[in-house]
Amino acid sequence: MKGLLTAAALSLAVSDVSAHYIFEQLTTGGSKHAVYQYIRKNSNYNSPVTDLTSNDLRCNVGASGSGTDTVTVQAGSSFTFTSDTPVYHQGPTSIYLSKAPGSASDYDGSGGWFKIKDWGADFSSGQATWNLGSDYTATIPSCIPAGDYLLRIQQLGIHNPWPAGIPQFYVECAQITVTGGGSANPATVSIPGAFKETDPGYTVNIYTNFHNYTVPGPSVFTCSGNDNGNGGNPPATTTSVKPPASTSTKPPASTSSAPSGGNGCTVAQWAQCGGKDYTGCTVCASGSTCKVTNDYYSQCV
Ligand SMILES: *[C@@H]1O[C@H](CO)[C@@H](O)[C@H](O)[C@H]1NC(C)=O
Ligand SMILES: [Cu+2]
Numbered sequence: 001m002k003g004l005l006t007a008a009a010l011s012l013a014v015s016d017v018s019a020h021y022i023f024e025q026l027t028t029g030g031s032k033h034a035v036y037q038y039i040r041k042n043s044n045y046n047s048p049v050t051d052l053t054s055n056d057l058r059c060n061v062g063a064s065g066s067g068t069d070t071v072t073v074q075a076g077s078s079f080t081f082t083s084d085t086p087v088y089h090q091g092p093t094s095i096y097l098s099k100a101p102g103s104a105s106d107y108d109g110s111g112g113w114f115k116i117k118d119w120g121a122d123f124s125s126g127q128a129t130w131n132l133g134s135d136y137t138a139t140i141p142s143c144i145p146a147g148d149y150l151l152r153i154q155q156l157g158i159h160n161p162w163p164a165g166i167p168q169f170y171v172e173c174a175q176i177t178v179t180g181g182g183s184a185n186p187a188t189v190s191i192p193g194a195f196k197e198t199d200p201g202y203t204v205n206i207y208t209n210f211h212n213y214t215v216p217g218p219s220v221f222t223c224s225g226n227d228n229g230n231g232g233n234p235p236a237t238t239t240s241v242k243p244p245a246s247t248s249t250k251p252p253a254s255t256s257s258a259p260s261g262g263n264g265c266t267v268a269q270w271a272q273c274g275g276k277d278y279t280g281c282t283v284c285a286s287g288s289t290c291k292v293t294n295d296y297y298s299q300c301v
Pocket of ligand 2: 089157
């Protein structure tokens with residue numbers, strides 16, 4: 001079974017390797033720094049990490065501190081991670097921090113991590129949309145202690161639903177020295193360890209009855225978080241479709257978001273268009289064609 005999954009994952013990785021994305025650039029203090037200047041360079045080109053037990057989940061494969069500079073960042077200031085190619089696999093993006101016991105460049109990420117930002121699914125249109133792009137901007141919490149940290153971005157591609165497919169972690173770490181700050185003590189988790197095969201945000205099939213989503217990992221730490229027994233962290237980032245406004249006499253007009261198996265609907269590129277038990281739309285948007293990945297999953301490519 002393990003071997004089967006690995007083989008499936010491999011064929012997925014190979015089939016669309018050309019246009020994956022790497023978060024290779026950091027902007028701080030209004031300056032966009034050189035590629036890999038402050039971001040640890042990985043050795044696996046643009047491939048994702050898929051092993052939930054691997055230390056590569058921290059900062060990606062082959063990404064060590066040697067040859068990477070550390071940038072000074074004011075607590076409370078914003079920063080941006082920029083990818084070489086716009087993110088296109090559907091799924092959430094999160095930002096984590098881990099305090100280094102010494103210098104960031106010497107730190108392997110084996111200590112505690114806390115999450116400072118989630119971009120989950122937005123259901124406000126009645127259909128899930130994700131924040132997919134090249135730039136992900138967030139703020140260093142103003143209350144965390146000064147010192148060296150690893151600043152980690154994680155985009156989780158959940159476009160090949162578990163268990164036929166395997167979610168993909170696109171991760172990179174920047175090395176930062178936080179100045180200013182305060183004395184907050186955020187609750188932390190370990191990586192690997194923070195993500196499990198049982199997380200609903202990991203196992204969910206985004207193509208079938210997808211109406212709510214919880215981003216994997218711990219809840220987001222904020223300086224203003226009330227203490228709810230969660231180390232000052234608010235609840236996990238969960239979004240869902242708003243219940244329909246109570247209404248009217250007329251049944252809703254059928255919309256393009258309803259699966260309708262081929263009456264005029266189209267499937268966006270990279271989305272599912274077929275597979276065992278799949279009942280949705282099978283017509284790919286123009287410019288893409290439906291390609292079989294395995295018995296359970298075909299994708300518009
Ligand atoms: C959606 O909500 C249900 C009910 O709370 C929950 O069991 C499920 O895990 C959620 N799904 C996701 C993908 O977060
Ligand atoms: Cu891919």
